[in-house]
Every structure is written in structure tokens, then in C-alpha cells.
Amino acid sequence: MALSPKKPKKLSGGLLLILFVVISVVLMTVWIREGVNGPLHAVRSGVATLTMPFQYTGALLSRPFQAVGNMTTNLTASQEDISTLTAENEELRALVMQLEEYRQENERLSKMLELADTYSLDSTGARVISRSADTWNRVLTIDKGSSLGLRVGMPVLSANGLLGQIESVSQFSSTVRLITDSQSGVAAFLQSSRIEGIVTGSAEGLVYLSYIPLTATVQPGDVVVTSGAGGVYPKGIAIGEVVSVDYSPTDVYQTIIIKPITRVSTYEEVLVLVGNQSEVQINVNVQSQSDEYASDTEDSSSTDGLDGNEDDGSGAAGSSTTGGTDGQ
Amino acid sequence: MDSSSPSLRPTVLGALIAIALQVIIAPNIAINDVVPNFVLLFTVITAIRYGAVRASSVGFILGLVYDLIAQGPIGVMSLVLALLGYSAGSLNKSTLTGSLAVQMVIILAAAFFGELLHSVILAIIGYDANFTMSLLMRVLPGTIYDSVIGLILLPLLNRDGNAHKRRTDSSLKTMDPRRRRR
Numbered sequence: 103m104a105l106s107p108k109k110p111k112k113l114s115g116g117l118l119l120i121l122f123v124v125i126s127v128v129l130m131t132v133w134i135r136e137g138v139n140g141p142l143h144a145v146r147s148g149v150a151t152l153t154m155p156f157q158y159t160g161a162l163l164s165r166p167f168q169a170v171g172n173m174t175t176n177l178t179a180s181q182e183d184i185s186t187l188t189a190e191n192e193e194l195r196a197l198v199m200q201l202e203e204y205r206q207e208n209e210r211l212s213k214m215l216e217l218a219d220t221y222s223l224d225s226t227g228a229r230v231i232s233r234s235a236d237t238w239n240r241v242l243t244i245d246k247g248s249s250l251g252l253r254v255g256m257p258v259l260s261a262n263g264l265l266g267q268i269e270s271v272s273q274f275s276s277t278v279r280l281i282t283d284s285q286s287g288v289a290a291f292l293q294s295s296r297i298e299g300i301v302t303g304s305a306e307g308l309v310y311l312s313y314i315p316l317t318a319t320v321q322p323g324d325v326v327v328t329s330g331a332g333g334v335y336p337k338g339i340a341i342g343e344v345v346s347v348d349y350s351p352t353d354v355y356q357t358i359i360i361k362p363i364t365r366v367s368t369y370e371e372v373l374v375l376v377g378n379q380s381e382v383q384i385n386v387n388v389q390s391q392s393d394e395y396a397s398d399t400e401d402s403s404s405t406d407g408l409d410g411n412e413d414d415g416s417g418a419a420g421s422s423t424t425g426g427t428d429g430q
Numbered sequence: 431m432d433s434s435s436p437s438l439r440p441t442v443l444g445a446l447i448a449i450a451l452q453v454i455i456a457p458n459i460a461i462n463d464v465v466p467n468f469v470l471l472f473t474v475i476t477a478i479r480y481g482a483v484r485a486s487s488v489g490f491i492l493g494l495v496y497d498l499i500a501q502g503p504i505g506v507m508s509l510v511l512a513l514l515g516y517s518a519g520s521l522n523k524s525t526l527t528g529s530l531a532v533q534m535v536i537i538l539a540a541a542f543f544g545e546l547l548h549s550v551i552l553a554i555i556g557y558d559a560n561f562t563m564s565l566l567m568r569v570l571p572g573t574i575y576d577s578v579i580g581l582i583l584l585p586l587l588n589r590d591g592n593a594h595k596r597r598t599d600s601s602l603k604t605m606d607p608r609r610r611r612r
Contacts, residue, residue, distance in 0.1 A: 115483040115516065122490040122512035129494075129505030134555060142504050149498040156453045164458035233457040236500035237465045237545075237572050238552065269501065277501060284558060305563040307463060 138254055143270065150243070150272035157232035157243055157275075223336055225259070225373040226250065231275065240283035240303065242266070244372060247274045252374060255334055259373045263340035263363040264288065264328060268374065278372070281341065281362060282309055289331035290341055292324050301326060301341055301360065309342065311358040318356070320347045326360050336375065436480060445488060448472035449495055464571040466579050467544070469496045469507075473515045474540040474580070475587060478533055482519030489515030506551050514544045533584055534577070541576035545569040 133142050228244035246252050248271045256268045258278045266280040279286055282303040290311065291298040297320075299313045311326055324344040330337030342362040349356040451468040459466065469492040477485035489511030496511075497504040518540050525532060549569050552558040 115486065115520075118483060119486050119512060119516045122486060123509060126490070126493075126505040126509035126512065129497075129508070130503055130551075130555065131505075133504045146498050146504070153453050153499060156450065157457070160454035160458050163454070167458075233460060234463070234465060234501070235452055235457050236467070236496070236502065237460075237463065237568050238548070238558065239501040240463060241501050279501070284560070305558060305560050306567045 138270070147270060147272040150270070150275055150277065151247075154231070154243075154245075154272070154275045158245070161231045223375050224377045225375050226252075228276075228372055228374055230370050230372060239285070240280045241269065242278045242280065242372070244276050244278060244374070245274070246374065247272050247276050249273050251376060252276050257335045257339070257375045259339065259375065260364040261373075263342070264335065265364055265372055267334065276374075282307060288335060288341065289329045290326050291329040292318075292320060292344075293327050294324055295319065298329050298331065299358075309360050309362050311344070311360050312355060314356045314358055316349055316351075316353065316356060320344060320356060320358055322346060441476060441480065441484065441488060444472055444476070445492055448492060449499075452496060453499055461575065462571070464568065464575050466575050467496075467541070467572065468579070469493065470511060470514070470541060470544045471537065471576060471580050471583060473511045474518050474537050475584070477515050477518035477521075477540075478527075478536060480519070482516045485515030485519040486512045487515075489513075502552070503555060503557060506548060506555075509551065510544055510547045513547065514540055517543075530585060530588065533588075534581060537580035537584065538573070538577045541580065542569070542573040545572045545576070 129142065132140070136142060226246065228246040230242050231245045232243040234241045242258075242265075244258075252268060252271055254268055254271055258265045258267060264281060266278045266283070266286065268276045269279040270277045280303070281288055281301060284303050284305050286301075286303045288301040289298065290301045292311075292314075295318060297314055297318045299311045302310050302312055304310060314320060322344050326341045326343065328335040328337060328339040328341060340363050342360040344358055345361045346359045347356055348358075448468045448471070456465050456468060473485055473489040473492060476488045490508050493506075493508030493511035494504070496507045500507070518536060521536070525536075546565070546569050549558065549561065549564045553561045553564070558564050
């Protein structure tokens with residue numbers, strides 16, 4: 103009797119579906135449990151590298167349409183809008199001048215106190231190449247990645263204020279989670295009262311300042327800035343201003359809605375804070391100082407350090423630190 | 431592959447186009463942060479055309495790719511689309527091959543249940559805390575956006591499918607020996 107070769111059995115639809123469900127659940131569990139250096143995160147990083155040229159193409163293709171959209175919006179701006187903006191611009195110019203005066207004064211006082219300047223931050227510019235590919239995450243993709251020294255956790259700014267934080271990095275691109283995303287949280291305080299809270303995004307697109315007690319006085323228009331707590335974001339970066347305050351006597355905290363200072367949809371370029379310049383300069387100066395000791399030069403007094411500090415403005419913070427170290 | 435089963439080529443080609451649209455086009459046509467889901471639409475169209483088995487396979491693979499492209503947890507969309515493809519493809523054949531309006535209703539329902547299931551899973555795993563707001567601000571606008579794009583795509587695909595069917599029918603007729611004898 104001849105044996106006919108057995109045909110391989112096909113999986114039935116139900117079995118196949120169960121298999122897919124099991125694989126998906128396993129993947130979800132692994133994703134939740136693994137860290138940012140886990141295998142699934144690595145695969146996603148690889149996919150980001152592969153899709154980057156396509157995202158870039160999409161951004162290039164959409165740019166003319168966005169430009170037309172912006173032009174239409176500008177053309178349809180009313181005379182009233184233009185007048186308001188002109189007046190606002192004049193006010194801001196005056197404010198910038200005043201702030202510049204304060205900045206210089208602060209710099210001088212910091213030098214005298216030999217403090218490192220926490221606001222002189224090293225940053226690198228990057229171009230936005232894509233926005234979120236899904237409805238559930240508010241993210242941006244920028245055209246710089248680990249090959250240029252970007253790392254997970256670095257803060258990302260627009261020209262006005264805080265935009266978000268790098269969440270994942272591939273070789274040539276990085277994904278930035280915006281402060282408007284519901285997964286985002288930023289330690290912040292109210293500039294006027296210095297009361298600390300957490301700025302969180304939400305599904306509805308509003309940004310909340312949470313954990314502000316009922317006893318605190320908060321007014322619409324109050325400015326919210328980063329507090330520096332947690333060490334992720336430097337202190338003093340503008341986030342937005344309070345637009346509404348609501349609470350009932352039974353609440354523990356107030357419900358405060360803030361309007362972010364940056365309109366995410368309009369930005370094409372961003373700044374990534376890659377480190378604190380003063381820290382870098384301190385390191386450089388400590389290195390040069392040890393070199394000086396090694397070469398055994400006789401006159402390296404603290405007064406010389408301060409003199410050099412006054413001559414060279416760029417190295418101000420570092421030089422003053424060197425002087426301080428000498429003095430010690 | 432069984433010789434009686436329909437060719438895989440259009441499905442693979444369509445899947446690649448859906449991924450390309452999701453990566454290149456979707457982020458740039460988002461309205462108020464609501465991004466159209468081309469891979470969901472393609473899964474439903476596959477279910478209408480080819481049935482449950484192929485649709486759940488296509489849904490699983492495309493969902494996995496979508497999860498890797500997007501920034502959410504991996505495995506969520508693959509689970510949603512595998513279930514959606516299977517459910518939509520398991521509908522009565524006469525319903526699936528019905529009029530354009532019926533197919534549109536299927537797409538609308540699939541878009542709603544797909545987005546809703548996605549939202550529920552994210553809420554269960556603690557990724558998205560405010561379910562009510564997600565429903566109002568993401569599920570419903572997402573459903574409308576997906577349905578509008580489905581409304582544009584479906585007649586185009588049907589027209590293409592009908593033209594292909596006509597071509598196939600006419601070539602079969604010319605090969606028919608009874609016709610040749612005449």
C-alpha cells in the first residue's frame with residue numbers, strides 16, 4: 103500500500119488568534135517589566151533608525167503645506183490682532199532690557215560669591231523631523247541621536263521655554279516626550295510664591311499644576327517655572343502661566359490649569375540641553391589647576407585667578423571657581 | 431499555500447503601503463493631536479475582502495509594526511488588531527460583501543471598537559489614567575477621523591477590486607473551451 107505524503111496541518115483561525123493574543127500579552131508584560139536598556143526598547147530604537155529617512159521625507163513633503171497654512175493664518179489676522187501683538191512686543195522689549203540688567207547684576211554678584219552659574223547651559227540645536235505617529239502619545243522626533251551625544255532624560259527647550267524631555271534615543275534620531283503628554287511630569291514652582299508642585303499633561307491636552315495645597319494663594323497669570331527638583335530639568339526654565347484655579351473645600355489640592363508658553367505645533371527647531379556649561383568649565387579649570395601644580399609654578403595666587411576672571415568674560419564662572427579653590 | 435486561497439501579493443503590498451502612510455503621512459495630517467490609523471483601516475479592509483484568518487494575521491503583524499513605530503507599550507495594538515481582524519472577518523459573508531454603505535458601517539464600528547479596546551488596555555496596564563477623557567478626546571475623534579479616511583479609501587479600493595474582477599472574468603471566458611468551439 104502506497105503511503106501518500108501527509109500535508110502539514112494548517113492552524114485553525116481560533117488557534118491562530120489565541121497564539122497572537124498570547125504573544126501580544128507576553129510582549130506587553132516584557133515591555134512593562136524591562137528597563138530602558140531592555141531588548142524590546144533596543145528593537146524600537148533600531149526601528150527608529152530605519153524609519154528616520156521616511157519620517158524626514160514626510161516632514162519635507164509637508165513643509166510647503168504647513169507654510170501655506172501659516173501664510174493663510176497670517177493673512178487672515180485682523181488689525182486688532184496685529185495691534186495687540188505690536189503692543190505686546192513693545193512691552194516684552196522693555197521687559198527684556200530690564201531682565202538683561204538683572205542678569206548682568208546677577209552675574210556680577212555670582213562672581214563675587216564664587217557660585218557656579220546654573221543657567222549657563224550647554225545646548226545643541228536639532229530639527230523636528232516628525233511628530234507622533236499615534237493619537238495616544240504627544241511626542242516629537244528630532245534629527246540628532248546618540249551619535250552626537252544625546253541621551254535619555256535630557257531636557258528639550260524651544261526659544262521660549264520648556265518643551266519636554268528625551269525619552270528614547272537611536273543612533274541618528276531621538277524621541278522627545280512633550281510636557282503636554284499625559285505620561286509627562288515636571289517638578290515646578292510658582293514664580294511669585296515659590297510653592298512647589300508637579301506639572302503634568304493630560305489626555306484632553308490641558309496641562310495641570312498638581313499638588314498645590316488649598317492654603318496657597320494662586321492667581322491666573324502666575325508664572326510657572328521648573329524648580330530643578332529631581333535633577334532632570336535645570337531650575338528656572340519657563341513652563342507657562344496659570345489660566346484657571348479651581349477647588350472645593352473637600353479637596354486636598356487645588357486644580358490649576360496652566361497654559362504652556364510654547365506652542366508645540368509651530369516648532370521646527372528645538373534646543374537640547376546636553377549639560378551644564380559651568381560644570382564643564384569647573385572640570386576644565388580643575389584640570390588646568392592640577393597641571394599648574396604639576397609644573398610647580400611658584401605664583402598661582404587666588405588674586406591672579408580673579409584677575410583673569412575679570413579679563414575673560416567667557417570663562418568667568420570657571421575662573422572664579424579656580425580662584426575660590428586656590429583660596430581654600 | 432493552498433492553490434485555492436487568494437494571492438498574498440495584494441495583501442503584502444497593501445500592508446507595506448499602510449505602514450508607509452502611517453510613518454510618512456499620518457503624523458503630518460494630525461488634527462488637534464488626533465492621528466489617523468491607517469493600519470487599523472487596512473486590517474478591516476482585509477477582513478472584508480479575505481476573512482478572519484488572514485485579517486487577524488495581518489492585524490497582528492501590522493499592529494506590532496505600529497507599536498514599534500509609536501511610543502506606547504509594545505503588544506497593545508498587535509492584540510487589538512488581531513482581535514479586530516478576526517471579529518470583523520468572522521461576520522456573515524453576505525454582510526461583508528454587501529453594499530458600500532454596509533462596509534462603511536463595518537469600518538465605523540471597527541474603528542470605534544479598535545480605539546476603545548486600545549484605550550481600555552492602556553487604562554488596565556496603568557498607561558492612561560483618565561479613561562473618560564481618553565474616550566472623549568481620543569477614541570471618538572479618532573473614530574471619526576478613521577471613518578472619514580475609510581470613506582475616501584473604500585470606494586477607491588472597491589473600484590480597483592471590481593476592475594480586477596472584470597479583467598479576471600473576461601480572461602477566464604476567453605479560455606473557456608465551450609466558447610472557443612463556437
